[in-house]
Amino acid sequence: MAQQQAFILNGVETAVASEADTPLLYVLSDELALQGPRFGCGLAQCGSCSVLLDGVEVRACVTPLSAVLGRDVRTLEGLPSLYAETAGLDEVPEYTPLQTAIIEEQAIQCGYCYNGMIIKATELLNNNPSPTEAEVRAALNGHLCRCGTYPGLIRAVLKAAGSGGELA
Amino acid sequence: MKTRAVVSLSRRDLLKAGGALVVTFPFAPMLFAQSRQAQPGPPDANSIDSWIAIHSDNTATIYIGFAELGQGCSTALLQFAAEELDMDMQQLRTVGLDTHVTPNQGGTYSSSAMRRGGPQVQRAAAEARQALLSMAAEQLAEPVENLSVDKGVVFIRGSNNPALRYGDLVGDRQFNITFTGSAPLKDPASYRVVASPLPRHDIPLKAKGTYPYMQHQRLPGMLHGRIVRPPGQSAYRHGIQLVSLDESSIDGIDARAVVKGNFVGVVAQREWDAVRAAAVLQVEWDLPATLPGNDNLFSRMQAAPTNDRIARDEGDVSLFDTAAVKSVFSATGPYQAHVPFAPNCALADVTENSALVLCSTQDVYGTRNNIAGLLGLEPAQVRVQYHEGAGTFGHSCWDDVAQAAAVMSQHVGAPVRVQFMRADEHGWDTYGPAHIGRMQASADAQGKLLTYEYEGWQHHWSLVDTTLQTANGVAASEWPAMAAQQINPLVLGGMYNIPNIKLLNHHVDGLDYLKGAWLRSPLDLSFTFVSEQCIDDLAWQLGQDPCEFRRRNIRDDRWLGVLDAAAQAAGWQSGPAAANLNNDDIVRGRGIGLGTHLASWGGAVADIEVNKRTGQVRILHLYGAIDAGLTVNPSNVENQITGQLVQTASRMLLEEVLFDQYSVTSTDWNSYPILRIMDCPQITPVIVQRKNEPPMGAGEEVMAAAAAAIANAFFDATGKRMTMYPFTPARVLQALA
Numbered sequence: 001m002a003q004q005q006a007f008i009l010n011g012v013e014t015a016v017a018s019e020a021d022t023p024l025l026y027v028l029s030d031e032l033a034l035q036g037p038r039f040g041c042g043l044a045q046c047g048s049c050s051v052l053l054d055g056v057e058v059r060a061c062v063t064p065l066s067a068v069l070g071r072d073v074r075t076l077e078g079l080p081s082l083y084a085e086t087a088g089l090d091e092v093p094e095y096t097p098l099q100t101a102i103i104e105e106q107a108i109q110c111g112y113c114y115n116g117m118i119i120k121a122t123e124l125l126n127n128n129p130s131p132t133e134a135e136v137r138a139a140l141n142g143h144l145c146r147c148g149t150y151p152g153l154i155r156a157v158l159k160a161a162g163s164g165g166e167l168a
Numbered sequence: 169m170k171t172r173a174v175v176s177l178s179r180r181d182l183l184k185a186g187g188a189l190v191v192t193f194p195f196a197p198m199l200f201a202q203s204r205q206a207q208p209g210p211p212d213a214n215s216i217d218s219w220i221a222i223h224s225d226n227t228a229t230i231y232i233g234f235a236e237l238g239q240g241c242s243t244a245l246l247q248f249a250a251e252e253l254d255m256d257m258q259q260l261r262t263v264g265l266d267t268h269v270t271p272n273q274g275g276t277y278s279s280s281a282m283r284r285g286g287p288q289v290q291r292a293a294a295e296a297r298q299a300l301l302s303m304a305a306e307q308l309a310e311p312v313e314n315l316s317v318d319k320g321v322v323f324i325r326g327s328n329n330p331a332l333r334y335g336d337l338v339g340d341r342q343f344n345i346t347f348t349g350s351a352p353l354k355d356p357a358s359y360r361v362v363a364s365p366l367p368r369h370d371i372p373l374k375a376k377g378t379y380p381y382m383q384h385q386r387l388p389g390m391l392h393g394r395i396v397r398p399p400g401q402s403a404y405r406h407g408i409q410l411v412s413l414d415e416s417s418i419d420g421i422d423a424r425a426v427v428k429g430n431f432v433g434v435v436a437q438r439e440w441d442a443v444r445a446a447a448v449l450q451v452e453w454d455l456p457a458t459l460p461g462n463d464n465l466f467s468r469m470q471a472a473p474t475n476d477r478i479a480r481d482e483g484d485v486s487l488f489d490t491a492a493v494k495s496v497f498s499a500t501g502p503y504q505a506h507v508p509f510a511p512n513c514a515l516a517d518v519t520e521n522s523a524l525v526l527c528s529t530q531d532v533y534g535t536r537n538n539i540a541g542l543l544g545l546e547p548a549q550v551r552v553q554y555h556e557g558a559g560t561f562g563h564s565c566w567d568d569v570a571q572a573a574a575v576m577s578q579h580v581g582a583p584v585r586v587q588f589m590r591a592d593e594h595g596w597d598t599y600g601p602a603h604i605g606r607m608q609a610s611a612d613a614q615g616k617l618l619t620y621e622y623e624g625w626q627h628h629w630s631l632v633d634t635t636l637q638t639a640n641g642v643a644a645s646e647w648p649a650m651a652a653q654q655i656n657p658l659v660l661g662g663m664y665n666i667p668n669i670k671l672l673n674h675h676v677d678g679l680d681y682l683k684g685a686w687l688r689s690p691l692d693l694s695f696t697f698v699s700e701q702c703i704d705d706l707a708w709q710l711g712q713d714p715c716e717f718r719r720r721n722i723r724d725d726r727w728l729g730v731l732d733a734a735a736q737a738a739g740w741q742s743g744p745a746a747a748n749l750n751n752d753d754i755v756r757g758r759g760i761g762l763g764t765h766l767a768s769w770g771g772a773v774a775d776i777e778v779n780k781r782t783g784q785v786r787i788l789h790l791y792g793a794i795d796a797g798l799t800v801n802p803s804n805v806e807n808q809i810t811g812q813l814v815q816t817a818s819r820m821l822l823e824e825v826l827f828d829q830y831s832v833t834s835t836d837w838n839s840y841p842i843l844r845i846m847d848c849p850q851i852t853p854v855i856v857q858r859k860n861e862p863p864m865g866a867g868e869e870v871m872a873a874a875a876a877a878i879a880n881a882f883f884d885a886t887g888k889r890m891t892m893y894p895f896t897p898a899r900v901l902q903a904l905a
Contacts, residue, residue: 018438018440022440023440026438026439026440026443029439030392030438030439030440031438033386035377035378035379035380035381035384036377038381038383038384038510039383039510039511039587040509040510040511040558040590041590041836041837042443042589042590043590043836043837045590045836045837045838046509046837048509048510075377076376076377077377094376095372095375095376099375099376102371102375103367103371103372103375106367106368106371106803106807107371108238108368108370108371108374108375109238109239109559109807109811110237110238110374110508110509110556110557110558110559111238111370111371111374111375111379112381112383112508112509112510112557112558112559113509113558114374114375115377118375118377137845137846137848138846140845141844141845141846143845144509144837144842144844145509145845146507146508146509146558146559146561146815146842147238147509147559147811147815148810148811148812148813148814148815148818148843148848149807149810149811149814150814150843150845150848151810151814151848151850151851152807152810153845154845154848
C-alpha cells in the first residue's frame with residue numbers, strides 16, 4: 001500500500017491510502033465513499049465528477065491524487081460549510097442558497113448531473129455574484145444534462161444570485 | 169480549519185461491517201420506509217395488503233410497482249393514495265422496487281405509471297379507506313355516513329373531537345381483505361391532493377447529494393468489475409467473437425480476468441484497478457465487416473426482403489390520382505442512443521442457489537426472469553431490486569450490466585459491482601432503430617384531407633442482451649413482431665379525419681443491423697418527421713395557414729385542444745408557411761406539429777433560425793402542449809414537457825449513432841454530442857388539464873409533435889424541406905443548394 005498522503009477535504013485534513021496516480025474521483029468515491037463526485041464518462045467530457053480544487057472547478061476523473069496533495073478539495077458535501085464560511089454564518093445550513101433555489105424551482109429530474117451543475121454554478125457565483133443568463137449558460141456549457149433540465153437550472157442559478165447571498 | 173467530522177465511510181469500514189447481506193438503502197433517510205417481510209414475489213395483487221400498510225403511528229406505506237426515473241412518479245402515485253385515503257402526503261411513504269416486496273404492475277415504460285398504475289393505487293386506497301371506515305363505524309357504533317376523515321383521523325360528524333385514528337384500527341396489522349376494485353372513488357371536483365403541483369420528495373436529497381443512486385450501492389466483500397469488449401458493437405448477429413486473451417498483460421495490476429464463452433471482464437478489490445485492468449487487458453477480437461455503415465444504411469434497408477403488414481386500411485387510397493392537391497414525401501430517421509448521463513451500473517451477489525441483483529431496470533420482474541435464465545436458477549431464487557441511476561429514457565444497458573454483474577459474481581463467488589464505462593454504454597446500447605418513411609397524401613380544393621398512404625421500414629427490438637449472447641452463447645433474436653414498436657396508427661394520420669387511409673409496415677430483419685430497443689417515444693419522431701411535413705406541404709400548396717389546415721381536418725376535441733393550446737401559447741399568427749422568404753444569411757421560421765406515442769395528445773410550435781451560409785440551425789423557442797387526461801401533478805408534467813422538448817431539440821439537431829462497416833464509432837460525448845446549455849431553446853410547457861378524464865402518459869407524448877414543428881419551421885424559414893435528421897450543417901447546406 002502506498003504511503004499515507006493527505007489533502008484538505010471539505011475543510012478537514014484527510015489522509016488516504018490510494019496510490020498517487022489514482023484519479024481523485026476513485027479516491028473520493030471508492031476509498032472515501034463520498035456520494036457527490038460521481039462517475040459519468042471518465043474523459044472530462046460531462047462534468048459528473050466535478051469538485052472545487054482551491055476554489056476552481058476541476059474534473060476529478062482526470063485529476064490524479066498527486067495533483068491535489070496538500071490542497072483544498074471541496075465536494076458537493078462540503079458546499080454548505082463553504083457557504084457558511086464565506087457568508088460568516090455561525091451554523092452550517094442544510095442547503096446553500098443555490099441548492100435551495102434548485103429545490104424551489106423543482107429543477108431536477110434524475111439529478112445525477114447535479115453534482116457537477118452545483119459545483120460549477122457555485123464556482124460561478126463565487127466569482128460573479130450577479131451573472132446574466134448568458135453568463136450562466138456560458139459557465140455551465142461544459143456540463144451535460146441528458147434529462148433536459150437546463151431551463152429550470154438557469155432559473156435556479158439566477159434566483160440564487162438574486163438572493164444576494166441571503167439564506168432562503 | 170473546521171473540526172467537523174467528514175461524513176464518509178471507507179470501504180474497509182464497510183467490509184468490517186460484514187455479515188448482513190441485505191443492504192437495501194444504506195444512505196436513504198426517510199425516503200424509503202422499512203420493508204415488510206421479504207419473500208419471493210410478486211405479492212398477491214388481489215390483496216389490499218400487497219398495496220397498503222397502515223402503521224400504528226398513523227402513517228402508511230404504499231407499495232407501488234413503478235420505478236422512479238426522475239419523472240416524479242413516486243410522488244404522483246402517492247397523491248392518488250393520499251387523496252383516496254384522506255391522508256396527508258407527509259403521512260405516506262413508499263419503498264423501492266423489489267421482487268421480494270413490491271407488486272408487479274408491469275414495467276415502467278410507455279408512460280404507463282399514471283395510466284396503468286394510477287388507477288390501481290387509487291382503487292386500492294379507496295378500498296382500504298372503505299374498510300377502515302367500516303371498522304371505525306363498528307367500533308364507534310355510528311353509521312359510516314356519519315363519519316369523516318382528515319389526515320387519517322376519523323371524526324363523527326358534528327364533532328370536532330377526533331374519535332379514532334387509522335393507526336388505532338389496523339396499525340401494523342394486515343387488512344386481510346380482497347382487492348375488488350369496487351370501492352367508490354372521490355369526485356374529481358373534490359380533489360385536494362390530486363391535480364396539485366406538489367414538490368417531489370426526491371429532489372431535496374438529489375440537490376444535497378445524499379440520494380442513493382444505483383452507482384452508490386455497496387455490499388460487504390464486494391469486488392469491482394468492468395466488462396471488456398470491442399469499443400463499439402458490430403452487427404447484432406455477430407455479437408462478440410473472442411480470438412485470444414493475454415492475461416499476463418494485467419500482471420502488474422491487482423486484478424484478474426473473468427472469461428465465460430465470449431464474455432470478458434475483469435474484477436479487482438479497488439475500483440481504479442478494475443478500470444485500469446479493463447483498459448490494458450490484451451484481447452484480440454474477430455471483427456469482420458458486418459455492418460452497412462451509415463452511408464449504405466438506408467439503401468440496404470430498402471433493398472432487404474421484408475415481412476409486410478397492413479396496419480390500417482380504410483376507403484380507397486387510389487383517389488389520390490385524381491385529387492386536387494397532392495404531396496409525395498420520403499424521409500429517414502437515424503439510429504439514436506439512450507446514453508444515460510451516467511453509464512449503467514449493477515451489483516450482484518450470486519450463490520449456488522440464490523441471486524441478489526441491484527440494478528436500474530425499468531421492470532424488476534422482467535429482469536428477474538432473464539437473470540434466472542442466465543444463471544440457471546428459478547425466478548423465485550432471484551431477487552431484483554431497483555435503484556435509480558441516471559435518466560434512461562428506455563432500454564439502455566441496464567439489463568446488460570445486470571447480467572454482466574451476475575455472470576462475474578457467479579464466476580468469482582463474491583458480490584461484484586459492475587459500472588459500465590462511457591464507451592460500453594455508448595457503443596453497446598440497444599439503440600432507437602433507424603426508420604425510412606415514404607408517404608403520399610392528398611386533399612380536395614377546400615383543404616379537406618382525402619387520402620393518406622404511408623409505408624415504413626424498420627427492424628424490431630433485440631431480445632437477447634449482449635452478456636447473455638456472449639456468456640451463454642444464446643443466439644441473437646428479435647422481439648416477436650407485435651411486441652415491438654411498428655408504424656403507429658395514432659401518430660400516422662390518427663389525429664385527422666381521413667376517409668381513405670392505408671398504413672403499411674415493412675419489417676426488416678434486424679440481425680444484420682445494430683441492436684435496437686425502445687427509446688423515448690419510440691420511432692414517433694421519425695414518423696411525424698415524414699407525416700407532418702407531408703401534411704404541412706398540402707397546406708402550403710393550398711396557400712392555407714398550417715394551423716388552420718390542421719384544425720379543419722382534426723379528428724376530435726382532444727387533438728384540437730393541444731393544437732390550440734400550443735398555438736395560443738406561441739401567439740400563432742395565421743398565414744401560409746414560407747411566405748416571407750428572403751436572401752438574408754440568417755433567416756427565421758416557425759412551424760407547428762401534432763403527435764403522441766400510445767396515448768395522450770401532443771401539440772407543439774417551434775421557432776428556429778437557420779444560417780444559410782454555414783448551415784447552422786438554432787432552435788430559439790419550443791412550445792409544447794400535452795393533454796394527458798387528468799394531470800395528477802402539474803409540476804411533474806411541466807418538467808416532463810420541458811425535458812421532452814429539450815431532448816427533441818437535441819435529437820433533431822445533433823444525435824445520430826455513427827458506424828462504419830465494422831463497428832459503432834459513436835463511443836463518447838464527442839462522437840455522439842447532445843444539446844448543451846448554450847444551445848438550449850426557450851421552453852414553454854403547456855398542460856391541458858382534464859380532471860374528469862382518466863390519467864394518461866405524459867413522459868414522451870409531445871416529442872413527435874415538437875420534431876414535426878422543428879422540421880416545418882425549417883421550411884417556413886427557407887422554403888426547403890429536410891429529408892434527414894439530425895440537421896447537421898452539411899445536410900442543411902445540401903438541402904438549401
